[in-house]
Amino acid sequence: MIRFLLYLSFLSILSCSQKSKDASSVYFGGEIVNPTSDFIVLYRNNDIVDSVALDEGNRFSFNLQEIEEGLYHFDHSPERQYLFIEEGDSIVVRLNTLEFDESLVFSGKGSEINNFLLEIFLAHEKEEPLVYKYYKLDPIAFNEKIDSLRLQKVTYLEELATDNELSEKVLAMGKASIDYNSFVYKEKYPFYHKKRTGEETIHDLTGAFYDYRKDIDLNSKDLAYFRPYFDFMKYHFGNLAYMSCLKSCGTQSESSSKHLHHNKHKLKLVDSLVKETDLRDILLRNIAMDYLLKEHSSSKESKIFLDKFQSLSSNDMHKEEIVDLYDGIQNLQPNSILPNLDITDIDSNSVYLRDISKKKKTVFYFWTASQKRHFRNVTRHVSRLKKKHPEYRFVGINLRTNHSQWVSLVKENNLDPKNQFHGADFKEIQTAMMIDGLNKCVITKDTLIVDAFANLYTTSF
Known part of the structure; x- marks a missing residue:
């Protein structure tokens, strides 16, 4: 009886081991050149599946067991990209954040549909x-x-x-x-x-x-x-x-x-x-x-x-x-007080929105490094608006870009550092200022809102 029970126990262990060995797994890894975040986050629909940190060589890897087949996306803030996964896939990606979509290439089993x-x-x-x-x-x-x-x-x-x-x-x-x-x-x-x-x-x-x-x-x-x-x-x-x-x-x-x-x-x-x-x-x-x-x-x-x-x-x-x-x-209706958000200047000092808008009419506009065409267009447009409306102060708030990359862009494009600020907490700024598009701007006068839903290109200042 004891031998029989030991035999059954052995079969049970062998069965579990075999099941674990045969279980379908998926590998997803790669390299990020010029990373803008320390992490890669994998999502299924709106839910986080897993996240991993980049190593010293800016590489990452996911080993996923018994994962549901279908459409996923991975997030390397502020960018994201779709990833279609099937059982047994071994997908490797390489990308450069300076040209995110254009530089991205998949290789390995499962790469065909993703490319x-x-x-x-x-x-x-x-x-x-x-x-x-x-x-x-x-x-x-x-x-x-x-x-x-x-x-x-x-x-x-x-x-x-x-x-x-x-x-x-x-x-x-x-x-x-x-x-x-x-x-x-x-x-x-x-x-x-x-x-x-x-x-x-x-x-x-x-x-x-x-x-x-x-x-x-x-x-x-x-x-x-x-x-x-x-x-x-x-x-x-x-x-x-x-x-x-x-x-x-x-x-x-x-x-x-x-x-x-x-x-x-x-x-x-x-x-x-x-x-x-x-x-x-x-x-x-x-x-x-x-x-x-x-x-x-x-x-x-x-x-x-x-x-x-x-x-x-x-x-x-x-x-x-x-x-x-x-x-x-x-809360953003005319004559309401401006939300007192904490943003950062070129020297990494904290600055409050209300302090920026004191004493002068101010136009807050928004940009991000990933939208290169918009950044070029908005920079040229604001330059024209400054000449046409010297009574306004035009203040750019950068979103969804890491601080060092933002500093480099300000310097490379000869932007006035006194009128450029970095918003680290995108969600807070988006919610408080109701940012639904990058052409939006917020017009204030001495900390009070004049128009919180203006368009930088169509509003008559």
Whole structure:
């Protein structure tokens, strides 16, 4: 009996050992040139999977056991990048933060789809100015141009599949990256066409223009946090809300009422058509943030909208976030005192926002090292504004860049160090100043807010 029990115990240990040995694992590692953070953080959707520190050679590695296949992203603050993972992958990445996307290269098992996703992203960025010109075309000609761009990428994916053994999941991910970028252009078309041509009404889009909608999935759990898919969903529901209201609701006389009416339509459509809980909730959150930031006033319409959102969302964190946004907007109304944020000057001294804005009209604008084109444009534009409006002090606040890199950029571009500051706590500044885009600026006079929702390019100073 004792020998028999020992034998069973041995078999149990052997079985566990074999199971551990056979368990699927994934390796993800690489090297970061010119790192902007000490860590790499790996996410699945919005949840942290794991994080690792860079070693002395700026290298990192993850060894992941029994991980769920699908789309992830890794964060090297302030940058992030998608990563598609399958069982048994061994993916190595090398990148230089000075040219993050352009320098990034994947190698190893599982690299094919990740390089493909990156190339599609870069191709999309490159073709956007071209597509903007296409919006002037009539619907048939526009469709032909967009379909031609899409076909080039589909052909590339087919060639990749011919040369490599790709799973159905990988092929579906590659196709989604192509399709939803293309479909966004078509959802934008009626509005951009009207704007580009000066037509008084939305162009009639009968026939086959929206044929692609027959095959779209409005409840994709796998793609809920994939930017091209989420962007498509945003524009799709905005389009549906506008067109359905155009047919059946008539018009309102006040623009604020129109804005409320349209966004309540969007909430209702998402609530009725999207059943995947996470996707539904993040779409509702996006609509709420977009509405409140555009409305940005202390109005009864904003409170009506807030109550409607609260009744539909099932995510308590989102509800709290939107209430905080609503309260933050109320705190940034004209003649309110400026939030007293702590930022850093070129010599690493702490400086308070209110001290900067004392005695003179001040324009606070924002920039980040990763948005190089924006940085160049905003630097030139502010230089012009300074000459045109000497009565203002123009103050740049840098976000999502490490301090040493920011100091180098200030010196290399001959920026006035007295008017340049570094914001270490991005989330705090974003929340307090309601930063929803880098063209935003905040105008103050002697610590009081004049306009907290101004646009650096369109506001009349």
